Amino acid sequence: MTDLASQTIEKPQPSAARETVIRVRDLVVAFGQTLVMRGLDLDVYRGEVLGFVGGSGQGKSVLMRTILGLVEKRSGLIELFGQDRDRLSSAERRRVERRWGVLFQNGALFSSLTVRQNIQMPMREARHISARLMDELAMLKLELVGLPASAADKFPAELSGGMIKRAALARALALDPELVFLDEPTSGLDPIGAAEFDELIATLQHTLGLTVFMVTHDLDSLYSICDRIAALAEGKVIATGTMEEMLACEHPWLQAYFHGVRGARLAGARKPNDMRGRE
Amino acid sequence: MATDLDHTARLSSRREGETARFALGGEWVLADSAALEKDAAGMAAAARGSARAIVDLAQIVRLDTAGAWVIGRAMDELARAGVVVSMEGARPEHAILLQEAKFRPFEAPSRCRRLLVIDILADLGSSVVSAARDAYNGIGFLGEFVAAAGAALLAAGRFRLTSLVYHMESFGFRSLPIIALINLLVGAIVAQQGIFQLRRFGAGSYAVDLIGILVLRELGVLLTSIMIAGRSGSAITAELGSMKMREEVDALRVMGLSPIEVLVTPRILALVLSLPLLTFVADMSALFGGLLVCWVYEGISPAGYLSLLQAAIGRNTFFVGLIKAPFMALIIGLVAAMEGMATRGSAESLGRHVTASVVKAIFMVIVVDGFFAIFFAAIKY
Ligand SMILES: Nc1ncnc2c1ncn2[C@@H]1O[C@H](COP(=O)(O)OP(=O)(O)OP(=O)(O)O)[C@@H](O)[C@H]1O
Ligand SMILES: [Mg+2]
Numbered sequence: 001m002t003d004l005a006s007q008t009i010e011k012p013q014p015s016a017a018r019e020t021v022i023r024v025r026d027l028v029v030a031f032g033q034t035l036v037m038r039g040l041d042l043d044v045y046r047g048e049v050l051g052f053v054g055g056s057g058q059g060k061s062v063l064m065r066t067i068l069g070l071v072e073k074r075s076g077l078i079e080l081f082g083q084d085r086d087r088l089s090s091a092e093r094r095r096v097e098r099r100w101g102v103l104f105q106n107g108a109l110f111s112s113l114t115v116r117q118n119i120q121m122p123m124r125e126a127r128h129i130s131a132r133l134m135d136e137l138a139m140l141k142l143e144l145v146g147l148p149a150s151a152a153d154k155f156p157a158e159l160s161g162g163m164i165k166r167a168a169l170a171r172a173l174a175l176d177p178e179l180v181f182l183d184e185p186t187s188g189l190d191p192i193g194a195a196e197f198d199e200l201i202a203t204l205q206h207t208l209g210l211t212v213f214m215v216t217h218d219l220d221s222l223y224s225i226c227d228r229i230a231a232l233a234e235g236k237v238i239a240t241g242t243m244e245e246m247l248a249c250e251h252p253w254l255q256a257y258f259h260g261v262r263g264a265r266l267a268g269a270r271k272p273n274d275m276r277g278r279e
Numbered sequence: 280m281a282t283d284l285d286h287t288a289r290l291s292s293r294r295e296g297e298t299a300r301f302a303l304g305g306e307w308v309l310a311d312s313a314a315l316e317k318d319a320a321g322m323a324a325a326a327r328g329s330a331r332a333i334v335d336l337a338q339i340v341r342l343d344t345a346g347a348w349v350i351g352r353a354m355d356e357l358a359r360a361g362v363v364v365s366m367e368g369a370r371p372e373h374a375i376l377l378q379e380a381k382f383r384p385f386e387a388p389s390r391c392r393r394l395l396v397i398d399i400l401a402d403l404g405s406s407v408v409s410a411a412r413d414a415y416n417g418i419g420f421l422g423e424f425v426a427a428a429g430a431a432l433l434a435a436g437r438f439r440l441t442s443l444v445y446h447m448e449s450f451g452f453r454s455l456p457i458i459a460l461i462n463l464l465v466g467a468i469v470a471q472q473g474i475f476q477l478r479r480f481g482a483g484s485y486a487v488d489l490i491g492i493l494v495l496r497e498l499g500v501l502l503t504s505i506m507i508a509g510r511s512g513s514a515i516t517a518e519l520g521s522m523k524m525r526e527e528v529d530a531l532r533v534m535g536l537s538p539i540e541v542l543v544t545p546r547i548l549a550l551v552l553s554l555p556l557l558t559f560v561a562d563m564s565a566l567f568g569g570l571l572v573c574w575v576y577e578g579i580s581p582a583g584y585l586s587l588l589q590a591a592i593g594r595n596t597f598f599v600g601l602i603k604a605p606f607m608a609l610i611i612g613l614v615a616a617m618e619g620m621a622t623r624g625s626a627e628s629l630g631r632h633v634t635a636s637v638v639k640a641i642f643m644v645i646v647v648d649g650f651f652a653i654f655f656a657a658i659k660y
Contacts, residue, residue: 111524112627129312136352137309137345139385144344149385157524157624176309176343207376208343 019046027076038235049212054232101172105183107164109156116152141170290318299326304338307346319353337368351382442545450511451553462561466568488591490569499562504607508640512615516636519619547612554608
């Protein structure tokens, strides 16, 4: 992967005028009697990498699934690319779905297809891509996510946990989407693999203007590639902001998260302002 | 302002003596891939005979990995044709992308073609081998089950009563309504056909003999077994198969627990206990269906029906069906458990094994029923 440190690229500046790709207002989600989201607000801007943190079982995956339309919401507003999800016709919704790629927490690869076929699945649906280009693009995606060519014809059951993550990312990126949802992309990867993963996301953000909604517990990822961080607790977003703002935040859970044993070690080791690609 | 022109991929070529100049513009993205590939293929033709080619990317508005790949591929083709290719005007982010998605040849997936005849013969051979292997594994599995069941029955502490009762409820109790219903209908249909055919010989009341013997000896147990193979056999295969897929079976094994003992034994025992009970219910409801039809069509009163029935059948007729039931249950349970345990990692494999479980179980039930018929005839029971 290209070394971005040597390149000077202007990052899109955060400004009030930036387009909102995902806008969530006053979202309420419940399973039976238990409320998981209690009036949650969230904005994701075009071209940014948003890191989403929160304790286990706080509902990060549920929020992602609700935005994707896999979980019914009780009430609230979800806007995707500026359109209210509830008002979209099914054809419009399909068009929106073509514009995003999703990496599920457990990969969710189709178990009866090989890795290559998994990656080609969304391409096949697009219908106009020639067989040769599909084969080549599948192999290119595979290489970008750091899988060996020999993995192409393996079935998901024959892959390791980390390889499943990579293959699932390759599938999420198959159509060069504008927006990708990543649920804990670096869990289960070795540190080198995780760093490459971060690098790949950063490269794609710079070159394709990719918007990334990333649920992660990986403090390294949060430090190195996330432009903004949102923290979830008690069914609400308790804080959003850059890493510096999060570090300065008073909330006890955030204090524990970022200044705990692991967080403190990282914060000490790398000052936020000498991070790669940061202004 | 974005105009329409910006949204389509554009390519213009110009010759300057020995140099071919290509100016690329618009959006080079996957959504337009057919046009991109055509444009890119045209580049090789346009540059024929020139010594140098310059690819100008300054006008490109949007580029994704597919676009970058197609451009890279075209440039590689030019280079291999002996043209010196250079790139200019690319924005920094596009340059990175072109670097990342630089053309490299990938081995095309091997799609080896063989003779159809050979494929058919190979298929035939492998199904014979797998049938033999099934029989061999089945016997092994039966042995494992008997050992585990024996151990569980001997050591009372290892007997999983809760699990047994739970499975008896789901395999036995919950299939009562459907078993009773289909047997009632079949009993009624057999009675109706019997009456209409036998009436021609003036022997309409012999329909009761027909119903009694046919239902008790064969139909009750056969219909129940087939129904349970479809309903509970498939459930067992699906449960065990998905547990196998998600490594739950492996988790049991590494805890020092035997999957056969924990998962398979209670299910098969539950089937073995439930099926005779269900067969009894099936027999009774089929006889009741016969009673209703005889009453309506032939005017035989319920009391008359019962006395005709008593004359027609002996206790052995009743037991012939019931004796078969536990064996049928054992076959269904073993086949279902074996297929479940044979499931590999994919959803497709699970589907295949569930189908195989039901088909094999029904086939075996009918074959074994035939052997029982021969056996009971031989011992004149
Ligand atoms: N289908 C469901 N039915 C009932 N409750 C559910 C369902 N899915 C999730 N939950 C509950 O919602 C809460 C949030 O779950 P979620 O999977 O979003 O957690 P998470 O924040 O992603 O945790 P982790 O970091 O461990 O992945 C949990 O308490 C979970 O029990
Ligand atoms: Mg989760």
